[in-house]
Amino acid sequence: MKTIKLSLHFPANHVTKPLTYDLVKKFDLQINILHADIQLNKTGKLILDITGTEWNIESGLKYIEDQGIKYKLFTKSIIWQEDSCVHCGACTAVCPSGALQMDKMDWSLTFDKEKCMVCELCVKACPLNVMCVTI
Amino acid sequence: MESRDTGAYPLILYRGRDGWMGYKSFDEINEKIKGGKAVVVTAEEIIGIVEEKGVKQAAKEVDVVTTATFGPMCSSGAFINFGHSDPPIRMGKVWLNDVPAYAGVAAVDAYIGATEPSETRGLEYGGAHVIEDLIAGKDIKLYAESYGTDCYPRKEISTCINKNNVNQAYMFNPRNAYQNYAAATNSSDKILYTYMGTLLPQCGNVTYSTAGELSPLLNDPEYRTIGIGTRVFIGGTQGYVAWQGTQHNPGQARGENGVPLAAAGTLALIGDLKQMDTRFIRAAVYEKYGVSLFVGVGIPIPILDEEMLMKTTIKNSEIFTKIFDYSVQSRTRPVLRSVSYEELRSGSIELNGKTVPTAPLSSLKKAREIAELLKKQVGNGEFLISQPVESLPAANKVNPLDVREGS
């Protein structure tokens, strides 16, 4: 079993529901939608985590392509250098996925890597250079 | 009734039918602090204590309430005296790690301002980084030029300094610890990079910068105990309020509780940079805006009487600020709405019928760390309170700068 993260770019008028449904049903994949940005009659963008066996993931990706949908695998990831973080919260202002949030009890920053879609907005927004990208 | 002379203030204790109603002097509180007997709590803790015990009892028991803040404060910097070289130089222009410092004072004095960018690395390194590196004990490259005089013949010097080999290095911050501050949003279609952080288009977020109910001047809104000469925690050491801060604006509109409804009072602070700690002073860079400095400030408030205690029980739900539209490039930006810090802290607010996420820019976690540390230091007698030698102005107005025809 492995997990990959990818973004899907839908052409106009494409229906998204059956695609994720098919991936689950036909290829026995677990799908976790991290971010959806779909506007009616316009192109849409979906960011997913897909978990399954190597073979099923390969077949699933091929299936996505066959449907005329472009995908991009995430190869980079974001690293939070917690030791130098001052927990100011400036990065949470820009995080579109909710991966970066303030803990409402002790007001420390929390980073949920799973939810991160590697948009890199936090890298620039952090005044202390605490968030960085790795390849 | 008994009356004693305790120096500056006569101490009068009333023992009425309903118990103690008196006034504790600064000196009396300090005696308790010196004896390790003072009862000290933070400005967050006092809220619950008063709810539980009532004002009378709490005012009797609690001696000091600690307040703190840790946020970006651009109006900060440090004076350094480098000592004289042989042959000596009257430094006219000074660079520290390629960051220009102001040298238009005596021969080997200079002021390094936090926001000054490096001439070789641009906005990625600036005066704030020089200050942080100095505090960390690192060597800093000093380059200075001069036109040479009969008494100071040298025209150029290039060497290294650090906090141990300079004479004085003290932080002197013209404006710190703002009493309340604006919240920011952006109604335009473009992303904006500001000192209030990254503001997303179409009011995609709201940022705010305050420690709220823990913030020093919000707990002493009328500057009764915080004034010139007040001993403060700054950057990890003990410093002082030197003066009113620049743009000090006590005349700001206030709520019924006396708390300003937008940016109001400010403090000019001074403290020994050599004794500071990088846990409480950090250089910051705001994307496409520039360099700033996170400064940790803490101020103990003596509970002189019930009235002072009441001021320190201020809650986030009772402190309001205004949300300004930073996309309007004018001195007078439109106000979109007024909002309480309780709402801002909740993580989202309503703005023009839309739910908008909110984000802080100053660290409440660090502010709490400072308030706790200060509580410990006052509690064990290390940190004494001080009576202001002069009060901060309680009324003045901030002048704008208008462009006029030159003479």
Ligand code: SF4
């Ligand atoms: S902006 Fe940087 S320093 Fe501030 S909480 Fe986020 S990661 Fe930490």
Ligand code: SF4
């Ligand atoms: S890269 Fe940063 S801002 Fe973007 S989703 Fe990940 S954590 Fe959030």
